[in-house]
Amino acid sequence: MPAPALRIALLGCGVVGTQVARLLREQAEDLAARVGAPLELTGIAVRDVTAPRDGVDPALLTTDADSLVEQADIVVEVIGGLEPARTLLLRAIAAGASVVTANKALLAADGPTLYAAADAAGVDVYFEAAVAGAIPIVRPVRESLAGDRVQRIVGIVNGTTNYVLDQMATGGLDLAAAVRQAQELGYAEADPTADVEGFDAAAKAAILASLAFHIRVPLEDVHREGITAVTADDVAWAASTGHVVKLLAIAERTDDGVSVRVHPALVPVEHPLAGVRGAFNAVFVQAESAGELMFYGRGAGGTPTASAVLGDVVSAARNRVLGGRGPVESSYADLPVLPASAALTRYSVRIDVVDRPGVLAQVAAALADHGVSIEAVRQSQAAGGATTSGVAHLIITTHSATDAALAATVQAVAELDAVLAVRSVLRVEGS
Amino acid sequence: MPAPALRIALLGCGVVGTQVARLLREQAEDLAARVGAPLELTGIAVRDVTAPRDGVDPALLTTDADSLVEQADIVVEVIGGLEPARTLLLRAIAAGASVVTANKALLAADGPTLYAAADAAGVDVYFEAAVAGAIPIVRPVRESLAGDRVQRIVGIVNGTTNYVLDQMATGGLDLAAAVRQAQELGYAEADPTADVEGFDAAAKAAILASLAFHIRVPLEDVHREGITAVTADDVAWAASTGHVVKLLAIAERTDDGVSVRVHPALVPVEHPLAGVRGAFNAVFVQAESAGELMFYGRGAGGTPTASAVLGDVVSAARNRVLGGRGPVESSYADLPVLPASAALTRYSVRIDVVDRPGVLAQVAAALADHGVSIEAVRQSQAAGGATTSGVAHLIITTHSATDAALAATVQAVAELDAVLAVRSVLRVEGS
Numbered sequence: 015m016p017a018p019a020l021r022i023a024l025l026g027c028g029v030v031g032t033q034v035a036r037l038l039r040e041q042a043e044d045l046a047a048r049v050g051a052p053l054e055l056t057g058i059a060v061r062d063v064t065a066p067r068d069g070v071d072p073a074l075l076t077t078d079a080d081s082l083v084e085q086a087d088i089v090v091e092v093i094g095g096l097e098p099a100r101t102l103l104l105r106a107i108a109a110g111a112s113v114v115t116a117n118k119a120l121l122a123a124d125g126p127t128l129y130a131a132a133d134a135a136g137v138d139v140y141f142e143a144a145v146a147g148a149i150p151i152v153r154p155v156r157e158s159l160a161g162d163r164v165q166r167i168v169g170i171v172n173g174t175t176n177y178v179l180d181q182m183a184t185g186g187l188d189l190a191a192a193v194r195q196a197q198e199l200g201y202a203e204a205d206p207t208a209d210v211e212g213f214d215a216a217a218k219a220a221i222l223a224s225l226a227f228h229i230r231v232p233l234e235d236v237h238r239e240g241i242t243a244v245t246a247d248d249v250a251w252a253a254s255t256g257h258v259v260k261l262l263a264i265a266e267r268t269d270d271g272v273s274v275r276v277h278p279a280l281v282p283v284e285h286p287l288a289g290v291r292g293a294f295n296a297v298f299v300q301a302e303s304a305g306e307l308m309f310y311g312r313g314a315g316g317t318p319t320a321s322a323v324l325g326d327v328v329s330a331a332r333n334r335v336l337g338g339r340g341p342v343e344s345s346y347a348d349l350p351v352l353p354a355s356a357a358l359t360r361y362s363v364r365i366d367v368v369d370r371p372g373v374l375a376q377v378a379a380a381l382a383d384h385g386v387s388i389e390a391v392r393q394s395q396a397a398g399g400a401t402t403s404g405v406a407h408l409i410i411t412t413h414s415a416t417d418a419a420l421a422a423t424v425q426a427v428a429e430l431d432a433v434l435a436v437r438s439v440l441r442v443e444g445s
Numbered sequence: 446m447p448a449p450a451l452r453i454a455l456l457g458c459g460v461v462g463t464q465v466a467r468l469l470r471e472q473a474e475d476l477a478a479r480v481g482a483p484l485e486l487t488g489i490a491v492r493d494v495t496a497p498r499d500g501v502d503p504a505l506l507t508t509d510a511d512s513l514v515e516q517a518d519i520v521v522e523v524i525g526g527l528e529p530a531r532t533l534l535l536r537a538i539a540a541g542a543s544v545v546t547a548n549k550a551l552l553a554a555d556g557p558t559l560y561a562a563a564d565a566a567g568v569d570v571y572f573e574a575a576v577a578g579a580i581p582i583v584r585p586v587r588e589s590l591a592g593d594r595v596q597r598i599v600g601i602v603n604g605t606t607n608y609v610l611d612q613m614a615t616g617g618l619d620l621a622a623a624v625r626q627a628q629e630l631g632y633a634e635a636d637p638t639a640d641v642e643g644f645d646a647a648a649k650a651a652i653l654a655s656l657a658f659h660i661r662v663p664l665e666d667v668h669r670e671g672i673t674a675v676t677a678d679d680v681a682w683a684a685s686t687g688h689v690v691k692l693l694a695i696a697e698r699t700d701d702g703v704s705v706r707v708h709p710a711l712v713p714v715e716h717p718l719a720g721v722r723g724a725f726n727a728v729f730v731q732a733e734s735a736g737e738l739m740f741y742g743r744g745a746g747g748t749p750t751a752s753a754v755l756g757d758v759v760s761a762a763r764n765r766v767l768g769g770r771g772p773v774e775s776s777y778a779d780l781p782v783l784p785a786s787a788a789l790t791r792y793s794v795r796i797d798v799v800d801r802p803g804v805l806a807q808v809a810a811a812l813a814d815h816g817v818s819i820e821a822v823r824q825s826q827a828a829g830g831a832t833t834s835g836v837a838h839l840i841i842t843t844h845s846a847t848d849a850a851l852a853a854t855v856q857a858v859a860e861l862d863a864v865l866a867v868r869s870v871l872r873v874e875g876s
Contacts, residue, residue, distance in 0.1 A: 037592065037734060047659070048591050129774035138771040142589060148735035150581070150589035156772045158573060158581035160479050161468065161755020168874060228478070228778040237785030248869045251795060255823065255840065262874055266788075271781035273788045277872055280793050285875040286720070286741065298875075303468060303752035304579035307742035310717065311735065321734035324592020329771055338768035340569040340760055341587045343560035347659040350702035354668030357697075357704045362711050364682060392686065409686065438679045441708055443599060443693055444716040444729075 017051035020331050023086035023111070024058040025079055025102055026093035027067055030116060030143070031058065033320035034090060035070050038327075045324070047346040049331040057082045059102075084109045088330050090323060091115040092143075096123060107131045107139075112330040116143035116323055122217035122233050125224065138333055140326035145218045146171050146295040148318030149311040150325075155225045155299065162301040164226035167265045169297035170290050171218040173313040174202045174209035175241050175261040177292050179249070179278075183258055188246040201293055211240035212276040215263045222297075223265035223274040237275035244278050252280050258288045355418040360389065362411050363424060364437040369406040373432040377408065380430060384423040387413040405434060411442065448482035451762050454517035454542070455489040456510055456533055457524035458498055461547060461574070462489065464751035465521060466501050469758075476755070478777040480762040488513045490533075515540045519761050521754060522546040523574075527554060538562045538570075543761040547574035547754055553648035553664050556655065569764055571757035576649045577602050577726045579749030580742040581756075586656045586730065593732040595657035598696045600728035601721050602649040604744040605633045605640035606672050606692040608723050610680070610709075614689055619677040632724055642671035643707040646694045653728075654696035654705040668706035675709050683711050689719045786849040791820065793842050794855065795868040800837040804863040808839065811861060815854040818844040836865060842873065 022038065024031055038045070038055045046052040058070065059079035067075075076082055079102050083089050089106035091113065093099045099120050103113050108131070115121070121128070121144050132139045142152045146169065155164065170176050174196055181192040193210065196202035208214045216238040220231040241261050252259050257280040266273045281288045286308050290296040295313025300306055312318040332341060367373045374391065381388055392409045412420070420439070428436050453469065455462055469476070469486050477483040489501065490510035498506075507513055510533055514520050520537035522544065524530045530551050534544050539562070546552070552559070552575050563570045573583045577600065586595065601607050605627055612623040624641065627633035639645045647669040651662040672692050683690050688711040697704045712719045717739050721727040726744025731737055743749040763772060798804045805822065812819055823840040843851070851870070859867050 033734070041592070041594070044594070045592065125774070126776065133773050133775075136770060139774070140771060148732075149738060150585040153584060153589050154581040156774075157760055158584050158753065158756040160759035160772070161472070161476065161757075162752040163472070163475070223782075224776065225774070227780055228776055229780050229782070230776040231782055235782040235784075237788065243869075245869065248795075248871060251840065251869075252871075254825070255793075257793075257873075259871070264874070267780070268783070268789070270787065271783045273783045273785075275785060275788055279790075279872040279874040281873075281875045287875060289717070289720070301579075301752060303464070303748045303755075305743045305746075305749050307580060307740075309738075309740060311738035315736075317734045318736050321593040321732060322589065324734075325589040326592075328591035329588055333769050333771055336769070338764050339567060340571060340764055341591070342564050343556070343570070343587075343656070344564075345557065345655065345659055345661040349658055349660050349698070351654075351660070351662055351666040352699070352702045352704045353666075354704075354706060356701065357668065357706055358699070359710075362686075362688075364679075394685070409682065438674075438676065438682075440679060440683075440690070441710040442688070442712075443695070443710040444712045444718060 017335055019052040019054040020049070020087040020334060021056045021085065022053050022327065023056055023082045023089045025089065025091045027058050027060045027070060027075070028092065029316035030092040030319045030323065032067055032070060033316040034092065034323050037320055037324055045328065048328055050335045051331065053327065053331060056086060080105065083111065086111045087334060088327055089113045090327060091117055092323065094119065096120055100124060103128060104131055107135050107137055110135060110137060112138035112334065114140045114323055114326040114330060116141065116319060118144040118214070118217040118221060122220040125221065126230055138330045140330055142326050143319045143322035145221055146297055147313040147315065148321050149295055149297065149309050149313065151297045151309050152225065154309065155222065159301055159304060162303045164299060164301045165267050166300040167222050167226055167297060168287065169222065169263045169295070170260055170287055171263045171295050171297065171313060172209055172215045172261060173293035173295055174206065176290065176294070177201045178210070179241060179244070179259050179261065180291055182246055182249045183253060186246065189242065189244060210242055212238045212261065215261060215276040219263035219265055219274050219276050222263070223272060226265055227267060227272050229272060231274055235274065237277070239277040241278050256283050257281060258283060260287060355416060357417055358414040360412055360414055360442040361420050362409060362440050362442050364407070364409050365427065366434040366437060367406050367408055368432045368434065369404050374408070376430055376432055377410070377427055380426045381412070381423055384419055384426060386415045386419055386423045389413050448766055450483040450485040451480070451518040451765060452487045452516065453484050453758065454487055454513045454520045456520065456522045458489045458491045458501060458506070459523065460747035461523040461750045461754065463498055463501060464747040465523065465754050468751055468755055476759065479759055481766045482762065484758065484762060487517060511536065514542065517542045518765060519758055520544045521758060522548055523754065525550065527551055531555060534559060535562055538566050538568055541566060541568060543569035543765065545571045545754055545757040545761060547572070547750060549575040549645070549648040549652060553651040556652065557661055569761045571761055573757050574750045574753035576652055577728055578744040578746065579752050580726055580728065580740050580744065582728045582740050583656065585740065586653065590732055590735065593734045595730060595732045596698050597731040598653050598657055598728060599718065600653065600694045600726070601691055601718055602694045602726055602728065602744060603640055603646045603692060604724035604726055605637065607721065607725070608632045609641070610672060610675070610690050610692065611722055613677055613680045614684060617677065620673065620675060641673055643669045643692065646692060646707040650694035650696055650705050650707050653694070654703060657696055658698060658703050660703060662705055666705065668708070670708040672709050687714050688712060689714060691718060786847060788848055789845040791843055791845055791873040792851050793840060793871050793873050795838070795840050796858065797865040797868060798837050798839055799863045799865065800835050805839070807861055807863055808841070808858055811857045812843070812854055815850055815857060817846045817850055817854045820844050
């Protein structure tokens, strides 16, 4: 007998909510297989049911959030802000629902109230999406590092300011111009205060510090400096000394206690955080046993944030279905494992040829005959600088080809009179 | 009434096992607070109880692994290899214990047997430490991305080969010399076959592919090429075209199925994986909704691996104590949140001074008076190239100082006659 469906109530239908609704619909089959029961979206609470929403079934919309949360197994909150989010989540918990929220402001201001209510009711609170969007950072700190002692967390957790500082560094813009550009591209809000003054990052720092150090961190104890004092001149000087300016959220354990702060800082270009560009986020964690860890990915956006929300929904749902067990492995998918010869890869083929006109054409023809297309050819000196007279060195980079096609091609190339040696055949990844 | 202790049985007491035993002892109080019940190490199964083991209570050692696993709530297996690990874990599961294992070889060869047994018995199998050591990658793929569709995983999951390739690139060594160096430093085994031929990476690729795509991946379906064919010449040529050679584990979903493979590949230097040096590991994940994610950290070593094992122990223990709920937040720690003025940071102070002898000494004296010590002073042209005659630009980098000391120092410096302007005061992090 299949398990009964779990009722999911969605609060809010903005950029993230729309994507949560879409993914619940489009991935229904996969999600049911992973949870062990279907997930049924029973309704979406909004303020105005008549506002147009792309791809959302209008029959799901309701303004009666109270009734919705009282008849749900899992309540997903993506409204943001303190109220009515807090009241609705507490009502959901009291009614026995587990809750998933992306609401950093609420968690930073009043998380312990939610946690205590959930603890008393024996339900879950998950909130991966509240810090650093799609990047799994809450779960690793809460669970993977639960047997370790976190010493320090340093994160780039606000994509807007990271984009702005990036534009100041690479485009030479001043702060105001960079903020305007971010607004035009949709990376910054019309009122950018929450981002540029560091309020958003401070909320995330408070949440991370409370998870990492198992303490309550009142938001007013987070030292907060935004990027408004950073000048184009600062950024240029930083570059001249091998640094970049980043807005960092820092939670640090010292002998005396815990320091939680958000401020701009110079980061050496060789540090992993220095390379985090544009709207990306990254969080660096130092733990006593694990050592240095870094987590990197998209820190915002409707679809990435919805991915984190759905991961939490699956966890909360599994807890309800499995009762006291972690994730269960199953191989439900019907996907064959392909033979190696079918893998499509780009290749870099390095050959020595006789240095005379027409040889490249011959080689190119051999590749074309086997359906392997050339992306680039470089003719070059030997790496060591030593050249042998009459010998040319070619590096041919191919477009994607199968292993099988490439093997046949290399064989044919090797047999050409003008080819002296095939020096190496290496795959190319990551470009 | 406090919850009864959970009985932990440890199988194996090598590099990882010793650290697991130590951490269970040293962090007993923290772990009990996080789980909600004490964790009691009831015994450590070894082949020879007389072998000396640093810091391990000899009274815990036993050769009777069978009895040990049958009287445990959680069995931790760090023996490695197929047998007797498989038989002992199946026996533990049959007796109702949850299991935590770091055994990649066993999971790649016969994971589904373990998973099915655990499913039937209603217990957990956790194995974060089996892939990429301390890096949380199993939990993110199994849980955080459970609401997403993974498209591709590309990882550097073998620290030995990464170190060897790194030495070939930076030290100009050939493969044999680099392997010998890795052996001398303890990064490679006396018989390096499992690493350099890609067997270790292939097992991890199979595990990651099975988690990401919800399929069974027989080890023999993983295409495997080690690094033995990579020459010093290849590495030098790669560098000359802006690439590094890395041994990659790849699991990729295509229209036709799933490709799982391990082989060396050229990676562009600007790709995040290119910067992963030495014994570090990193795993790049691309998912439909989350986009690009990267996880970075220590891929091996007793203590980092023990951190991952203990995280799993806490998860399995919480499942037993909480029954059907995820992690519970509590702020049990007695750590004050420090005021901002107490935070210790390095600073970069940029000032314009009158360009005459003795000024630097005056500035240095002002810092010394306030107990702020100077790490470096640079005198430089203005960033834009424009210079004002009679004005010198100083960048002073301090050693760690408190906010409060720094503020007082800057005030004193600004008041010096020879100081024309304090241009900026920025913190320095990450060095």
